[in-house]
Amino acid sequence: MMAGPDQPMVKVPMDLRAPEAGEVLVEIAGCGVCHTDLDYFYNGVPTKHPLPLALGHEISGRVVGAGAGVESWMGKAVIIPAVIPCGACDLCRRGKQTICRSQKMPGYDIQGGFATHIMVPSTGLCEVDEDRLDAVGLTLPEVSVIADAVTTPYQAAIQAGIGTDSLVIVIGIGGLGGYSVQVAAALGAKVVAITSKTDPGMIADIKSSGASLVLNLKDFPGMREVKKEIGAFAKAEGLRSTEWIIMECSGSIQGQQNAFDLMVHGSTICVVGYIMKTGEFRLSNLMAYHARALGNWGCSPDLYPGALDLVLSGRIDVKNFVECRPLDSINETFVAVHDHKLSRRAVMVPVRALV
Numbered sequence: 001m002m003a004g005p006d007q008p009m010v011k012v013p014m015d016l017r018a019p020e021a022g023e024v025l026v027e028i029a030g031c032g033v034c035h036t037d038l039d040y041f042y043n044g045v046p047t048k049h050p051l052p053l054a055l056g057h058e059i060s061g062r063v064v065g066a067g068a069g070v071e072s073w074m075g076k077a078v079i080i081p082a083v084i085p086c087g088a089c090d091l092c093r094r095g096k097q098t099i100c101r102s103q104k105m106p107g108y109d110i111q112g113g114f115a116t117h118i119m120v121p122s123t124g125l126c127e128v129d130e131d132r133l134d135a136v137g138l139t140l141p142e143v144s145v146i147a148d149a150v151t152t153p154y155q156a157a158i159q160a161g162i163g164t165d166s167l168v169i170v171i172g173i174g175g176l177g178g179y180s181v182q183v184a185a186a187l188g189a190k191v192v193a194i195t196s197k198t199d200p201g202m203i204a205d206i207k208s209s210g211a212s213l214v215l216n217l218k219d220f221p222g223m224r225e226v227k228k229e230i231g232a233f234a235k236a237e238g239l240r241s242t243e244w245i246i247m248e249c250s251g252s253i254q255g256q257q258n259a260f261d262l263m264v265h266g267s268t269i270c271v272v273g274y275i276m277k278t279g280e281f282r283l284s285n286l287m288a289y290h291a292r293a294l295g296n297w298g299c300s301p302d303l304y305p306g307a308l309d310l311v312l313s314g315r316i317d318v319k320n321f322v323e324c325r326p327l328d329s330i331n332e333t334f335v336a337v338h339d340h341k342l343s344r345r346a347v348m349v350p351v352r353a354l355v
């Protein structure tokens with residue numbers, strides 16, 4: 001549990017009460033480490049639930065207890081949505097679950113996934129077909145990252161209308177960017193990845209994820225030249241010079257500025273990355289280009305089965321983008337992620353699940 005900002009996390013015994021009506025108790029198989037967790041831990045972003053709090057919102061596991069009315073979940077392998085909507089309010093009924101005002105985010109509103117168990121409402125649980133999981137060579141801990149790293153770009157991609165005739169520009173290839181490239185490519189788009197990283201392993205990974213073109217900002221004097229290069233690529237590929245979909249995944253002011261600078265007529269900017277700092281942008285460009293910027297908070301549970309299917313059908317590779325680590329190493333893992341030492345997304349696994 002996190003006791004305070006920047007203090008080592010500590011083990012605390014859990015109170016495993018019986019689930020109430022509509023609730024399930026999930027034995028956690030794995031929980032992915034997201035940059036949002038680091039924001040709570042290092043950057044002073046407050047959690048809604050008071051400390052001490054177990055962080056973590058990318059959770060897979062098995063239902064080991066079920067309250068009244070939801071007994072059918074007992075024993076099932078599940079992914080818990082990173083944002084759990086109430087399922088009953090006016091917004092939820094109109095399919096706007098991501099803005100449900102009674103939503104619960106594990107590791108923020110309620111106890112989270114860096115633990116052995118979690119109690120959650122059953123609303124929005126996504127069942128994992130374990131035969132298909134085996135068939136594609138994945139384990140339940142590995143697919144925990146679907147809860148945010150895959151579904152958040154997926155919701156952004158669906159919302160932006162990415163399809164087979166889309167040219168998608170992904171800004172930032174670490175973290176969510178790598179998954180965004182895969183999601184866009186899996187939906188049939190041609191993908192251009194933009195980075196300022198020079199690590200050859202990372203570049204090779206991003207190409208094998210489905211990026212048709214990787215542009216390193218260090219090779220260009222400015223964004224005007226980058227835009228020209230993408231224009232030439234679009235022409236060569238027979239794609240439009242309008243309506244580019246730009247997924248800002250770097251969560252940096254520079255990345256957001258670059259997204260703005262790459263705007264063409266009819267563009268959609270998907271704001272996938274997050275940063276506390278503020279930048280200065282000329283919003284009138286949205287007007288002049290008849291463009292739009294779309295924010296994206298989590299993903300509606302309705303879309304989880306579609307995202308899971310892309311993984312289970314092998315169209316999105318999770319295996320080579322995650323690294324399972326014992327939950328006991330959480331403090332070292334947070335330091336390693338914070339220092340950008342890991343090229344894969346860390347998944348914390350309670351030790352009993354490793355054997």
Ligand SMILES: [Zn+2]
Nearest residue numbers: 034035036148
């Ligand atoms: Zn997250």
Ligand SMILES: [Zn+2]
Nearest residue numbers: 086089092100
């Ligand atoms: Zn609701």
